[in-house]
Amino acid sequence: MSLRAMFVVVSSLIYFMFGFTGQSINSALPAIAIDLEMTHSMTGLVLALPSLLYQVAVVVAAVLSRKTGPFLTMTAGLALVASSVAFMALSGTYVMFMTGRLLFGLGLGATEISVALCVSLLAYEKTGGVLNLVYSFFALGSIVAPAVVSVFLTDTHRWNIALFMALAAFAFVLSLSWYIGRKASGLSKRDGVKRKFSLPADSLFWLVVLGGLLYVGYEMGVFSWLSSYVFEEKALELRISSFTPSLLALGLFVGRLVTGAVVDRAGLGRTLVILGAFSLADFSTVLLSVNPLVLTAGIFVAGLGFSGTFPTLQAILVSGYRERRETVLAVFAASGSLGVVITNISVGTVSEKYGLPNGMMIMAVQISAALAVFSIITFSQRAAHRE
Secondary structure, eight states: OOHHHHHHHHHHHHHHHHHHHHHHHHHTHHHHHHHTTOOHHHHHHHHHTHHHHHHHHHHHHHHHHHHHOHHHHHHHHHHHHHHHHHHHHHOOSHHHHHHHHHHHHHHHHHHHHHHHHHHHHHTOSOHHHHHHHHHHHHHHHHHHHHHHHHHHOSSTTOTTHHHHHHHHHHHHHHHHHHHHHHHTHHHHHHSOOOOOOSOOOSHHHHHHHHHHHHHHHHHHHHHHHHHHHHHHTSOOOHHHHHHHHHHHHHHHHHHHHHHHHHHHHHOHHHHHHHHHHHHHHHHHHHHHOOSHHHHHHHHHHHHHHHTTHHHHHHHHHHHHOGGGHHHHHHHHHHHHHHHHHHHHHHHHHHHHHHOHHHHHHHHHHHHHHHHHHHHHHHHHHHHHHHO
16 A cells, blocks of 8 residues: 555544544533533633644644654654543543643644645645545544444443543554554655745735634534533433534535545635535524424534535645645644634633523624635635636
């Protein structure tokens, strides 16, 4: 198997486990909140604060990758993630769980930026297709996790069983990452290090960064709060509400497979606009629906809309700013994590004062703003192509 193919397999497994772990937490969030006595504001902090350390990690990993190569920083990030999962699974207090979440943010940031840098280093001809394929496995892990959680979540004290399963899987994925890092060590050493650390001056780059901030904010916000929302406001049972992120993730998985097959032919900007329109229409359906069947369909189709947005935005950077890839990808990743901080703290604060339905409206506003940004990106690309 070629190095490129091996990397796609390993990185797909990495993102599967990220999706599984993240959604194990989100699906069990109502139970975790009860067991650890968390208010909406405390829940918002648990969801938001790890993104601050994520921002630190992407910058540090981007700098270190110039010296060690992105494959090594990817493995180091995974080791930190595995440690954080162990810490969360064993925690019995809010402070311990928060500490584990903060460590998870560090490891996630280092790993994600490294995977993107590896894609750029391997110079795939169709970066949009490769990134959508890899990220589709994040969605697949997000599908499996709520189903696993719903099986074991017979009471509020059994929320950590899925995390223990994730810990065992991370040990295996970490060994694969170390192996592919050894195989790619020569490639990392041959890679030139004369690339610029300065940021691009053109408006397209900053539009993509803004789009990433908005998108990651509302995508992770919906995944984080969906179980709590349908449990509290749609009167679904605890185990059923814990399963609802699977529907969203199923749409994400199917949508990324489809997007990966057509994005390079349809055009990156046009794809973003289509996905943004789907997201706005169907998330509105989720908020307004009173019929369980309509709610179910809305959640799934919202996942279709969310699906290829992040890897498509990232593909614009990987393909258009290859000589500045560490800088642009670090800024892009940091902007997304900032969006998570803003969204989750805002939703938690507003929900605490005015109710969870009003808190969820924040994400509807973000989707609308993102659709406007995606439209401007499309027009900018068309203008640049004409010139």
